Amino acid sequence: MGLQVFDRIISDRGSRYAVSGGAARSRAEAAALLAELRRGKRFARATHNSWAAILGDEPVRDDDGEAGAGAQILQMLDRAGLRDHMVIVTRWYGGRPLGGDRFRHVAAAVRHYLRETGLGDRGAG
Known part of the structure; x- marks a missing residue:
């Protein structure tokens, strides 16, 4: 299936x-997906590429400077029952702090990804 991007x-x-993702069964595959995303100049220049995955039974995440974002993505993937799949939420900072709204946007981005890919139908959501 490869990397899917919703910009x-x-x-x-x-x-x-933006939100992106794809199948990842190991840390190496997750790193390859992130590298593929960052090959695009626009995504390479993003302020944050926060991500999470549950690789088998191993939860992994990276906030990439957006404190708490990786944990939120991970929690949503766990709730959806999604394993061996990585989801990346990208943010380009616009110069004005968003406060708590940034968490609402991360959650909305993950929901968008799960809905558009049909992967949100797997778990108890």
Whole structure:
């Protein structure tokens, strides 16, 4: 299936969000997906590429400077019962702090990904 990207899905006070993901069964596959995303200049210049995956039974995440974002993505993947799949939420900072709204946007981005890929139907959601 490869990397799926849904760009420009949320905009708030100048910040813009995208969500991406794909199958990943190991840390190496997760790193390869992130590298594939960052090959695009726009994504390489993003302020944050926060991500999470549950590789088998091993939860892994990286906030990439967006404190708490990786944990939130991981929690949503766990709730959806999604294993061996990585989800990346990208943010381009727009110059104005979003406060707690940034968590609402991360959650909305993950929901968008799960809905658009049909992967959200796997778990108890």
